[in-house]
Amino acid sequence: MSQHDMDVANGPGLTVRTDINAAIQALASNSVGPVSPATTFACQWWGDTTAGRLKRRNSANTAWIDMGALDALSYLLASGGKLTGPIDDATPQTIASLTTTDIGVATSNVVYISGTTTITGLGTIAAGARRTVRFLASLTLTHNVTSLILPTAANITTAANDTAEFVSLGSGNWLCLRYSPASGRAAANPVGTVSQSGGIPTGAIIETGSNANGFYTKWADGTMVAWGQYPGNGLTWTAGTGVRYAQFSGFPLPVNFVGAVRSATTAVNTDISTLSSYIANFAASGSTYSGYLAAPSGTTGTGTHTFNWICFGRWY
Template sequence: MSLFTRLLGALSLALILSAPARADQSPLFSDPTIATSGLALMNNYNSAFAAVASCNSGNSAPANLQAGAVAGMCWADTSLAGYIIMRDFDGVSWVERYRLDLANHVVAAPLGTGIGSLPAATTVDLCSTPRSSVTITGTVPITAFGGSCVQQGVLKVLNFTGSATLTYNATSLVLPGVGNITTAAGDTAIAQYLGSGNWRVISYQPASGSAVKNPAIPVCVKIDYMGFAANLPAGYVLGTGQALSRFSFPDYLACSTITVPGTLTNGSLVITGLPSTAELSVGMPVEGAGIQAGSTIASINSSTQITLNVSHTATLNGTQSLTIFAYGYGAGGDATTVGVPDCRGFKIAGRDPAASQLGAFSGLNVTKGAELHTMSAGELAAHTHGVTDPGHIHAITDPGHVHQAVQPTQTRNDGTQVLSTMSFGSSQNTSLAVTGITINSHTTGITINSFGSNTPFTVLDPTMSANCAVRVLP
């Protein structure tokens, strides 16, 4: 650094500290082609120092360097009444740094320093761009905002263009609501650097205008949404039995599963010692140490015991922590997903632990009923069928027969019996002769009426359709 430069800097600092700045854009050079007396040269220097001390104060950009303005040169712009606009030359333009409010004697500093753009990634280093506003594009889950900021307290205004999950961390990425946030296009946030690569999102505003977490409608609540599916509010999905990522929907995972202790016996399908089986249902997946992949509840044996599905015996002994999934893994899901209830076409009925209204309806995700039903004979009400008989005659068929007359006897006084004289004018006994005689059946005109066509009948109550929506994000 030249002696002149050091002298100029020292004098400038002295003038700044000792005397009030005055508007001055005097030349910052002395023309070497013009002969100048010592007094004139000193006056030139004093004028240059005044220009430096006042930061080239004036109502137009300074042009007081021999070679024109250079990058880093300052200008106290007085063109706006009531303000001094402090500007710096970046080699092309005069960039506003801040304003001095002359009426209120305060500094009005601009908060924005341009808008940068960074792609979503595991680590999005916000301070890798000098811009105060950063647009984050893409959908890759984000776990950190980087540590390249030069000091603590740096603020960044974030704008998201897609659905990326911000992963909550109590130290490195502190988020409102103390949980993950799934962004949506148009969502904005303000993040503050805490040092050592740690950040806190001090404000998050969904584009939908809803709260980050809505305490009035907790996660896992089902609503009947009367609008079109395309307009479904943020935080909800349609209940169609689909699979959701456990990583992206931790709050929903927490409320749709339960973790309980259970006692295992190596090689056995039976799990004992459960605190309660009241809300469990056949088919629910079971996970935990000593539980094979693909294990589900095959039967509920008692209030404390279940049996797993075939070929999924326990591989450990003793009490283990077990996680049970109310709605399974979802269609096409696996051990990385959690299922959403499929409420298409179903009304929701209260769980009935005591079977006071519906039998075998104590567990979650139990379904019963049908739209149509065909009655069986055993389901018919006891009844009789009437016979319609307009009157009829039974014909007699007689191939011919003979009645035998029986001659009576008389008993004498000495006890002997002799035949009496037959007299057909008096009543005599004849023997029966019915061989070959029949009474013919006669059904003409008699009908036994039949009813029914075996057609299924509806058992569906009057029902209106709507979209079944489940809240899966806070």
């Protein structure tokens, strides 16, 4: 144990030498002792044996800075190493939501975001910085392919106690590594508008809809089904050899198909056993379908010749 005021007083030779040796010993041992040195200097070291901590005086010489344990490795080597204790974050800081909610300047790696203002950015900090975020209310996180990259490449509506982890990419850009809804539901609504970029789904998992031409369901993998009912009115019947037929052509589908389309039909209010009509050569392509109604020779063709149709294919 050696501490010294670092002031060698004048005196007889042996006294001065002893004083110098005591000062050198204090320097060599980092002023180790149970209490702090009586005389302190800026950036001075002190081995606090009471607390078991190595401390350094700040540059203003007003306080001690805890540098770690005296008798254990309390830092990671530049080339690697293993922690032997927990890493405790500072107390979470609550930040009110703003268009740019600057979590980069937070005083803790754990941030609580309050308020309901839509967020489009998270502020600027060096690349690699991480923040764990807890949302205290419902707001919208706005996806951006550069500055705020979110899971499923879609906006997220938060709920109270949802959590997320973000990593800075630098220059004000952030990537959401995970998003965990408090409810346990998927981060993005699986039902919505499907979309894709280069064959990679970027929207909802499933989309359903309808219009005057029928109904449809799209899946994120590109599969699509459309169905409806042909009205069968106003057709012109033509007499053939042993048969009468009426062509329907270019009738609109409710959605546009890409590539080959497979289809099936079922007659409605039609009974061939009483010489009514049946469906022939039904085909769909792109956004339309065509085919024929056929009936045995001698029918008048004045009945109701409706039928149901269904088509299978892809939307991309």
